[in-house]
Amino acid sequence: MSEPLLRLEHVERRYHMGGEDVRAVRGVSLSIDAGEHLAIVGPSGCGKSTLLNLLGAIDRPDAGRVLLDGRDVSALSDREATELRLRRIGFVFQRFHLLAALSARENVELPMSEAGLGKRERAERARELLSYVGLAGRERHRPPQLSGGEQQRVAIARALANRPALVLADEPTGELDARTGAEVAALFQRLNDDGTTLVIVTHDEELAAAAKRVVHMRDGLVVRDERGVAPAAAARGR
Amino acid sequence: MWNPHRIRFISDGTMRLTILVPLALAAVAPLAAARAQQPRTIAIDARLAADARLHVGDVVVLAAQPGEAGDTVRIAAITRPNADPSEIAHQEYRVRVHLDQLQSLTAYGDRVHRFAVQSRGGATTGSAVAAIDAAAFGFLAHRSRDVAVETSATFAVVSRFHRAIGVITVVASAIFLLCILLLKVDERRKDVAALRLSGISRATVVKSIVIEASMVALFGTLFGAALGWLATAIVNAHYQGVYRTPLRFALITPRTITFALVLSVVLGVAAGALAALRLARAHPLALLGRR
Ligand SMILES: Nc1ncnc2c1ncn2[C@@H]1O[C@H](COP(=O)(O)OP(=O)(O)OP(=O)(O)O)[C@@H](O)[C@H]1O
Ligand SMILES: [Mg+2]
Numbered sequence: 355m356s357e358p359l360l361r362l363e364h365v366e367r368r369y370h371m372g373g374e375d376v377r378a379v380r381g382v383s384l385s386i387d388a389g390e391h392l393a394i395v396g397p398s399g400c401g402k403s404t405l406l407n408l409l410g411a412i413d414r415p416d417a418g419r420v421l422l423d424g425r426d427v428s429a430l431s432d433r434e435a436t437e438l439r440l441r442r443i444g445f446v447f448q449r450f451h452l453l454a455a456l457s458a459r460e461n462v463e464l465p466m467s468e469a470g471l472g473k474r475e476r477a478e479r480a481r482e483l484l485s486y487v488g489l490a491g492r493e494r495h496r497p498p499q500l501s502g503g504e505q506q507r508v509a510i511a512r513a514l515a516n517r518p519a520l521v522l523a524d525e526p527t528g529e530l531d532a533r534t535g536a537e538v539a540a541l542f543q544r545l546n547d548d549g550t551t552l553v554i555v556t557h558d559e560e561l562a563a564a565a566k567r568v569v570h571m572r573d574g575l576v577v578r579d580e581r582g583v584a585p586a587a588a589a590r591g592r
Numbered sequence: 593m594w595n596p597h598r599i600r601f602i603s604d605g606t607m608r609l610t611i612l613v614p615l616a617l618a619a620v621a622p623l624a625a626a627r628a629q630q631p632r633t634i635a636i637d638a639r640l641a642a643d644a645r646l647h648v649g650d651v652v653v654l655a656a657q658p659g660e661a662g663d664t665v666r667i668a669a670i671t672r673p674n675a676d677p678s679e680i681a682h683q684e685y686r687v688r689v690h691l692d693q694l695q696s697l698t699a700y701g702d703r704v705h706r707f708a709v710q711s712r713g714g715a716t717t718g719s720a721v722a723a724i725d726a727a728a729f730g731f732l733a734h735r736s737r738d739v740a741v742e743t744s745a746t747f748a749v750v751s752r753f754h755r756a757i758g759v760i761t762v763v764a765s766a767i768f769l770l771c772i773l774l775l776k777v778d779e780r781r782k783d784v785a786a787l788r789l790s791g792i793s794r795a796t797v798v799k800s801i802v803i804e805a806s807m808v809a810l811f812g813t814l815f816g817a818a819l820g821w822l823a824t825a826i827v828n829a830h831y832q833g834v835y836r837t838p839l840r841f842a843l844i845t846p847r848t849i850t851f852a853l854v855l856s857v858v859l860g861v862a863a864g865a866l867a868a869l870r871l872a873r874a875h876p877l878a879l880l881g882r883r
Contacts, residue, residue, distance in 0.1 A: 407877065410789075412789060412876065412878065432856060433794075435786065435789055435792065436792075436793050436794075437791065438791070439789065439790065439791035440790070440791025440792070440793075441791070442792070445788075445789050445790060447786070447789075451782065451783075451785070451786030451789070452786070453783050453787075454783075455630070464787070464790070464791050464792065465791060465792070468792050468793065468796055491683065500878075505669075512790065513790075516791075
């Protein structure tokens with residue numbers, strides 16, 4: 355059996371709040387293979403974002419292990435975790451988190467420059483990525499000059515900058531209206547069709563329906579793991 | 593055909609003589625012969641020329657009191673006022689006349705309280721001072737430099753006072769800059785979080801904030817210096833007009849600029865580094881208010 359891209363083994367995450375323990379994730383085990391398109395759904399506060407942060411080496415579990423390519427991510431130093439996020443993982447956030455002072459292209463180039471890519475290569479790849487997400491010709495625009503949907507496209511292009519093995523998104527359509535949300539969902543679909551592994555936390559039913567696998571969470575636990583749902587069938591089912 | 597103006601010569605005693613004597617001495621001999629035909633010449637300063645609407649070539653009468661008879665003279669030159677801070681408050685006119693004219697105007701005979709001797713400088717000054725001192729009892733010769741130091745003591749104090757104000761201003765604005773920088777960097781928490789989450793290292797974050805802070809400090813200082821230079825030019829133009837003097841009332845020196853630049857860049861880098869380190873050390877999720 356080949357090693358999955360990502361494996362969680364009995365992962366737990368607790369928060370201490372005013373003397374009380376909140377168990378945000380209570381022993382989750384999960385395997386994600388390369389090329390999967392996975393949605394994590396569940397009621398508010400069930401631990402979806404916490405789990406995603408653990409998957410993305412943003413946060414460390416209090417118990418259990420998170421293995422990316424068979425390597426224990428939870429044991430990495432801050433510097434190693436940063437490097438891993440730079441080269442292997444792309445993030446898309448609900449609020450885009452673009453740098454307002456930089457142009458779309460410069461935002462996309464940032465992770466490449468950190469990874470040591472040459473100026474010309476950076477510019478070329480940023481242009482390609484922006485045209486891939488449907489923003490050809492908008493390279494010089496700064497985030498405040500772009501609509502929410504367009505900003506999220508820039509953020510997706512930035513997430514893809516260093517050809518990550520895995521793209522993680524936390525409520526990527528949360529700030530967008532239905533139509534723009536659907537466009538971003540279609541973009542994620544295309545990303546996965548082109549081979550990118552996707553894990554998306556969402557309340558957006560349309561976005562979840564497009565996933566080939568849907569993980570349902572409740573109270574810090576995975577309560578259902580639906581696989582093999584064809585995206586089209588799932589979309590029809592709604 | 594001429595229209596002679598009458599000038600009342602204001603005699604205020606010894607100071608005036610000091611200045612006028614060497615000039616008059618130099619001019620008196622060659623002019624004595626030609627006195628019969630041509631009116632003799634005098635020089636007046638620019639303020640008097642402007643106020644009395646006199647020009648070079650005008651012919652005037654020199655008299656101690658208005659209406660009195662006096663020498664008819666021609667204005668041969670208009671002199672510029674000195675850049676002397678002790679003179680700006682007195683709105684006086686300066687007129688250069690020949691020694692004998694001065695003597696008859698002041699009715700002071702051949703006595704003087706002071707006179708100036710111009711030397712060639714160097715060792716000759718010392719021997720001239722010694723010779724005058726030894727010439728007769730009661731003579732006291734000073735070098736102009738010593739006289740200048742003595743009479744400018746007040747201005748030295750004022751100048752120190754100004755320097756203190758300058759230093760306080762620069763230091764206060766530097767501290768202001770520091771606080772603004774700290775606040776501005778803190779506004780970047782979300783940006784820093786986004787960068788750190790996308791895998792940008794702490795070092796890169798700190799480096800870019802420090803570079804930005806030093807650029808802000810550098811260009812801020814240069815902009816401030818340009819503004820200061822403009823303000824200086826305006827102040828000088830205004831007061832030079834009001835007091836009719838070439839004296840400069842406001843100064844911005846390379847030392848001032850260097851001091852401000854060094855201080856603000858050092859403080860800018862320090863403040864930037866401090867604030868950046870604080871942000872970079874925090875967990876990105878904490879910066880987003882999620883922890
Ligand atoms: N920094 C924190 N300190 C204390 N408790 C926290 C912290 N972060 C999350 N929690 C708690 O952990 C639980 C799971 O939070 P999480 O953000 O993962 O939920 P979520 O499923 O993403 O919710 P939502 O759909 O509203 O985004 C919640 O009970 C939350 O209150
Ligand atoms: Mg969440």
